[in-house]
Amino acid sequence: MRLPDTPLPYLLLLLVFSAAGLVLADDDDGDDGPRSARALPQVSHPQWKQECSSCHMLYPPALLPERSWRAMMGGLDAHFGENAQLDAATRDNITAFLVANSADHTAARRARMLARSIPADEIPLRISTTRYFRRKHDEVSTEVFKRASVGSAANCVACHSGAEKGAFSEETVRIPR
């Protein structure tokens, strides 16, 4: 077989492959920006923002299943050792929001995997005790979590700057010294 003399067929091949590449490319190059398929959906509720981030970062509701949020909101006077009580109306509004956007009511893959990693008879209050979390952080030493710049495994934003926006991709992790 003789190879073509003109560059045209080669240019055509190049064009076809480039086009195919563009068509098949996805936005999910590891960047957990708001457009990324891996980021949790960004949700909002004014009372939730107001009342649930005075003392800690704003944890995306998709990080815990419905039953966990219900348990947590039903025991705010003993919220991880502190009194975080709310008036009944505010508490109920926030609970409804959390439940509607909980891990078992969210389509995003990360949320579904997290929900599935929790046995049905468990009601975790700490995200960091879920099997999904432990699996994802199995290469992070306990020393890292104890660093002054991090504090504890509850302080997601220390290493995941986009945590409050649902962005947890490994590529965007920066562990502080």
Added chain:
Amino acid sequence: MRRSVVMLVALLLAGQALASTTSILAGYARDAPGGFSAARGRTFYTQEHRDKEGRATSCATCHGADPAGPGRTRANKVITPLAPSANPQRLTDLATVEKWFTRNCQDVLQRPCTAQEKGDFITYLQSVR
């Protein structure tokens, strides 16, 4: 002309903030006829108590030794300063003030704060520069 308008607005806002705190204090004064003291408030602020888990805790534990500076919660979140001199929004809304007294007195003292304690505490914070 514009500068004096800006100054006037700033003065009015500051005056309004002060007026709010004053009326909050007046509310507590109804149940604390002896009057309030910044010195007592300072002692109250730094006084340590054993909390439910046995930890020695005071207001200063989370709000910092100096109320004009930031504090830190047990979950590592920064708390903006308590002293109005550093944070003019503080102590101007009764509902907010009461919400935090209800929670934090329960945590630190294992009981509600008295009107006397609340008034002394606010008087102390107002005195901090």
